[in-house]
Amino acid sequence: MSKPVAIDVKGLSVGYGDYVLLHDADYQVNKGDIFIIMGGSGCGKSSMLRVLTGLIPPLKGAVVINGVDIATAPAAEVQKIREKSGILYQSGALFSSMTLAENIMLPMQQYTDYSPSAMRELAHLKLALVGLTGFDDFYPSEISGGMKKRAGLARALALDPDIVYFDEPSAGLDPISSHNLDDLIIEINRSLGTTIVVVTHELASIFAIGTNSIFLDATTKTITAKGNPKELLKNPPNEAVYQFLTRGEKKK
Amino acid sequence: MQKKTGNNVEFKRTEDNALRLSVSGNVINYDNPEFFADLERQITAKPQRLILNADGLGEWDSSLLVILYESIRAAKAAGIECDLSELPQNLRDLMRLAFADDRKPTHGGSAKMPFLENLGKATLDILQKTSNVMTFLGQICSSVGRWMSFRSIMRRVDFWAALEDCGPKALGIVSLISFLVGLILAFVGAIQLETFGAQIYVASLVTIGMCRIMGAIMVGIIMAGRTGSSYAATIGTMQVNEELDALQTMGFSKIDFLVLPRMLALLIAMPLLTMLADFMGMLGGAFVGVFMMDLPYQEYWKYAFNAFNLKNFLVGVFHGFCFGIIIAVCGCYSGLNCGRNADSVGVATTQSVVRAIVWMIVATGIITVVCMELGL
Numbered sequence: 001m002s003k004p005v006a007i008d009v010k011g012l013s014v015g016y017g018d019y020v021l022l023h024d025a026d027y028q029v030n031k032g033d034i035f036i037i038m039g040g041s042g043c044g045k046s047s048m049l050r051v052l053t054g055l056i057p058p059l060k061g062a063v064v065i066n067g068v069d070i071a072t073a074p075a076a077e078v079q080k081i082r083e084k085s086g087i088l089y090q091s092g093a094l095f096s097s098m099t100l101a102e103n104i105m106l107p108m109q110q111y112t113d114y115s116p117s118a119m120r121e122l123a124h125l126k127l128a129l130v131g132l133t134g135f136d137d138f139y140p141s142e143i144s145g146g147m148k149k150r151a152g153l154a155r156a157l158a159l160d161p162d163i164v165y166f167d168e169p170s171a172g173l174d175p176i177s178s179h180n181l182d183d184l185i186i187e188i189n190r191s192l193g194t195t196i197v198v199v200t201h202e203l204a205s206i207f208a209i210g211t212n213s214i215f216l217d218a219t220t221k222t223i224t225a226k227g228n229p230k231e232l233l234k235n236p237p238n239e240a241v242y243q244f245l246t247r248g249e250k251k252k
Numbered sequence: 253m254q255k256k257t258g259n260n261v262e263f264k265r266t267e268d269n270a271l272r273l274s275v276s277g278n279v280i281n282y283d284n285p286e287f288f289a290d291l292e293r294q295i296t297a298k299p300q301r302l303i304l305n306a307d308g309l310g311e312w313d314s315s316l317l318v319i320l321y322e323s324i325r326a327a328k329a330a331g332i333e334c335d336l337s338e339l340p341q342n343l344r345d346l347m348r349l350a351f352a353d354d355r356k357p358t359h360g361g362s363a364k365m366p367f368l369e370n371l372g373k374a375t376l377d378i379l380q381k382t383s384n385v386m387t388f389l390g391q392i393c394s395s396v397g398r399w400m401s402f403r404s405i406m407r408r409v410d411f412w413a414a415l416e417d418c419g420p421k422a423l424g425i426v427s428l429i430s431f432l433v434g435l436i437l438a439f440v441g442a443i444q445l446e447t448f449g450a451q452i453y454v455a456s457l458v459t460i461g462m463c464r465i466m467g468a469i470m471v472g473i474i475m476a477g478r479t480g481s482s483y484a485a486t487i488g489t490m491q492v493n494e495e496l497d498a499l500q501t502m503g504f505s506k507i508d509f510l511v512l513p514r515m516l517a518l519l520i521a522m523p524l525l526t527m528l529a530d531f532m533g534m535l536g537g538a539f540v541g542v543f544m545m546d547l548p549y550q551e552y553w554k555y556a557f558n559a560f561n562l563k564n565f566l567v568g569v570f571h572g573f574c575f576g577i578i579i580a581v582c583g584c585y586s587g588l589n590c591g592r593n594a595d596s597v598g599v600a601t602t603q604s605v606v607r608a609i610v611w612m613i614v615a616t617g618i619i620t621v622v623c624m625e626l627g628l
Contacts, residue, residue, distance in 0.1 A: 053501050082503045093494035097413075107502050110405060155498075 003030035006163055006195040007052065012061035014047045020059060021047050025223050027214050031162075034189050034196040034209045036229060039216030040244065045199045048216065049167055052197065053087055054078055065163070083111050086156030086164040090171050092148035094140040100127060100151045101136035107158045126154040130184060146177035153184065163195045164188070170202040182208045203247065207233075215241050261287060261319060263294050270335075271299035273323055275316060276308035282315035288322065295326045301333040306340060317343075321350050388585055392515065395507040399516075405504060406512045414517035418479045422525060426474055430462070430529035433470050434536025437461050442545055451545050455552045456559035458537030464564040465616065467529035468571035471522065472579065476608035480583035483514055484604035487587025488597040496588070506588060515580035519573065526572030530565065563628050567619070574615050582608040 007029040014022040021044030029035040037045050050056045052063055054070045062069040066084075068077050094103050104123040108114055114122065124136055130150040132143075140148055149169060156164050166185065170178040182205050189196050189209075200206060206213065206229045213232065215225035217240055225232055225241045236242035243249065260277035261284070271294055295302075304320060324334050324347060336344050365373065398404040441457040487510055490496050499506055534556055541547040586604035590596050 050497075055497055055500060079503050082501060085501070087498065087501050089494040089498060091493050093498040095490075095495055095498075096493070097410075106504075110502070110504065 003032060005029070006031045006033070006065065007197070008062075008064040009052075010062045010064065012048075012051065012063065013059040014044050014051050015059050016047075016056075020221060022216060022221050022223075023060075025061070025214075025216075027223060027226060029163075029195060029197060030212065031195050032189070032193055033212045034185065034198065036206050036210035036213035037197065037199045037216065038201055038206055038213055038229075038244070040201065040218055043216040043218035044221075045201070045216055046167060049165055049197070049199045053085065053165055054082065083107075083159055084162045086153075086159070086161040088149065088152045088156045088164065088166045088169060090168045092140070092145075092152035094148060094151055094155065096140050099137045099139055100132065100143075100154070103140075103151065104155045104158050107155070111159060122158075123154075126157050127151070129157065129188075130154045131180075146173050146181070149173070149181060150184070153181075153188075157188070157192075157194075160192075161194065163197065166196065166198040166200070168200055168202075169198060170200060170205050175204075178202065178205065179208075185209050201244075203245065206245075215244065263290060265299065266303070269300045270303050271295075271297075271301070271332075272303040272305055273319075274305040274307070275312075275319065276306070276310075278310040279312040279316040279319070281313065282319065287319065291323055291326055295330050295332065298330070299332060301335055302327040303335045303338060305338040306343060307338065309340070317346060317350070320347055324351070384589070385585065388588075389581070391505075391507045392511060392581070395505065395512050398508065399512055404512060405508045406516075407509070410509075411513035411516055414514045415520060417482070418475065418514075418517050419521040419524070422475065422478060422521070423528065425478065426471055426525050426529055427532045429474055430467060430470055430532035431536040431539075433466060434458050434462055434533030435540055436536075437466065437533070438537040438540035442540060446545075451541075452547060452551060452555055454537060454541050454545065454547070455555035459534055459556045459559040460561070460564060462533030462537075463530045463560065463568050465568060465571060467533055468526045468568045468575060469612070469616065470533075471525045471529045471572055472575035472612045473609060475518070475522065475525070475575070476579050476582070476605050476612070479518065480579040480604045480608045481601045483580065483583030484586040484590070484600045485597055487584060488590030488600040491587070491590045492592055492594065492597060510588075511580070511584040514584060515577070518576040518580045522572040522576030522579075523569045526569050530568060567623055567628060571616065571619060574619065575612050578611045578615060579608045582611060 005028045009025055009027050009029075012022075012025040013020055014025070025048070037048055039045050047056070051058050051071075058071050061071075063071060065081050068081055070078050070081055073081075094100070095106070098106070101120060101123040104126050105119045108119045108122060112119075120136075124133075127133060127135055130153050132147060132150055132154065135143065135147070135151070140151070143151065153164075169181055169185070173181065185196055185198070186209055188194055196209075198205070198209065210229040213225075213227065213229045214223045215232070216222075217224040219240070225237045229245065232241055233245045236245065239250075260279060261273070261275050261282065264272045264274060266272055302323060304323065309316075320339070320343065324336075327334050336347060339347070395404060399406060437458050438454050441454050442451055445451050445453050445457070487496070490510075496506060499509060538549075538552050538556070541552045542549050583604045586600040586607065590600035
């Protein structure tokens with residue numbers, strides 16, 4: 001039995017003004033998947049993520065989440081979708097004037113009726129989930145890059161989201177921190193059943209965590225491959241995908 | 253035919269109408285402008301193919317690669333076949349690498365456009381920017397409306413932090429500059445008034461000047477440079493660090509969260525700072541009058557208070573209020589529209605100060621004309 005669909009992307013074109021980065025993208029992200037959006041630099045991965053999260057409008061097409069097209073739906077409905085989504089940005093994007101706990105409590109203050117003490121306990125729990133127990137009162141400037149990403153993930157999980165988006169989670173991390181973050185993503189996906197969408201070009205992460213994926217090709221400006229990354233490596237549909245997944249090896 | 257283009261770089265025509273470019277010996281720091289002119293002439297003569305030869309090549313640097321690269325490029329552009337087989341393997345590899353275009357630019361970058369196209373683009377750009385500013389002002393009004401009806405998400409702690417920054421922390425610099433401005437005004441006035449034996453009117457001059465406009469203008473300039481630029485830099489850095497994206501995707505209004513506390517803080521602080529500047533300016537004038545022009549202390553303050561006019565004072569305070577709005581709008585707008593790299597934070601900061609000062613001068617002009625019409 002196929003899984004229910006979390007995100008349905010139909011005929012999507014992504015770009016800025018007259019400049020089209022990607023056109024006619026059609027794909028679905030199933031609930032509970034760890035879905036990888038991969039491709040070379042400049043293929044439009046991050047822009048695709050910005051469209052999925054509603055930061056920029058699509059040039060054309062629709063992004064349907066829980067039956068709502070976020071490009072055309074009224075602001076109130078889009079807001080509801082956002083409340084059930086979390087995002088971890090490349091840099092963590094923590095608010096530098098707030099402690100880690102305050103960063104995590106911020107969305108709770110806005111969207112829940114928890115008392116301040118309950119919010120603090122929840123923030124403590126979220127930090128513990130990402131391995132940052134005891135860092136509640138630290139400011140972002142006082143922790144390392146890897147810890148900032150973990151704290152960013154804790155904030156992304158603040159409202160128990162259905163979908164969490166990751167923008168280049170391994171960027172700027174050493175191999176061990178990167179591996180640990182991958183494990184954390186798998187753990188959260190398994191234990192919370194959260195749908196995860198990851199934009200990355202880190203091969204190790206792609207193979208370690210991805211259950212489904214799409215490959216964006218900068219030359220054709222289209223999606224040229226879909227499927228499980230390991231399966232794509234075994235049966236690459238074209239040379240570009242093979243080269244990408246083998247760090248530039250030529251197909252024999 | 254053989255032509256020498258340098259000590260060890262030479263063109264030679266072969267019998268089968270091929271052009272052979274031979275490089276030999278040491279090719280280090282090769283810089284011969286004649287080479288390119290000669291290359292053009294040789295290529296224009298349409299040889300059947302270009303043979304690149306490096307027999308006897310000694311030491312070489314990137315200037316050799318330029319010779320080879322430009323020769324191949326010119327030949328390719330003229331549709332002439334290139335033969336690299338006489339080059340060593342490493343040079344062949346480098347040339348292959350140099351000509352391996354893995355991706356072509358998809359748009360013209362910032363190439364020059366025709367004048368009319370440029371003009372049209374600039375006009376559209378101005379219209380777009382005007383529309384953005386109007387939208388921003390509308391969003392601020394709506395945010396103030398939400399705040400007045402207790403629906404704003406502004407955090408009180410942000411407001412108090414902003415107020416502390418533009419209030420108590422600005423007292424020192426505002427006091428010092430205003431004192432010095434009062435002192436300068438008194439000096440300049442004293443030189444002229446002394447010729448008529450009317451030094452005592454220095455007190456009136458400084459009081460009217462500071463209270464009516466100079467106090468507010470000085471506070472405006474100080475706060476545009478100190479606080480407006482800090483707003484632009486802080487919000488711009490948040491843009492670079494993706495914090496603004498995070499706010500937006502969490503569904504927070506950037507205006508409520510970032511602009512409103514800063515604007516309210518400036519609206520409260522600016523009129524108060526203007527009053528302080530007025531007083532400090534008068535004190536500066538008194539310093540010159542009493543200690544340098546030997547005017548009696550009581551006499552100086554008597555003339556100062558006589559010249560003090562509530563209308564002038566309130567007009568000055570109103571200027572301060574308007575400047576507060578301008579500084580907050582310019583600082584926050586520049587920060588929110590900042591690009592996503594470190595350089596753009598600097599640009600946003602500069603823009604915020606320049607915009608604030610320009611608009612403060614424009615506002616002063618408008619207020620002055622209106623006051624004149626109203627007889628104030």
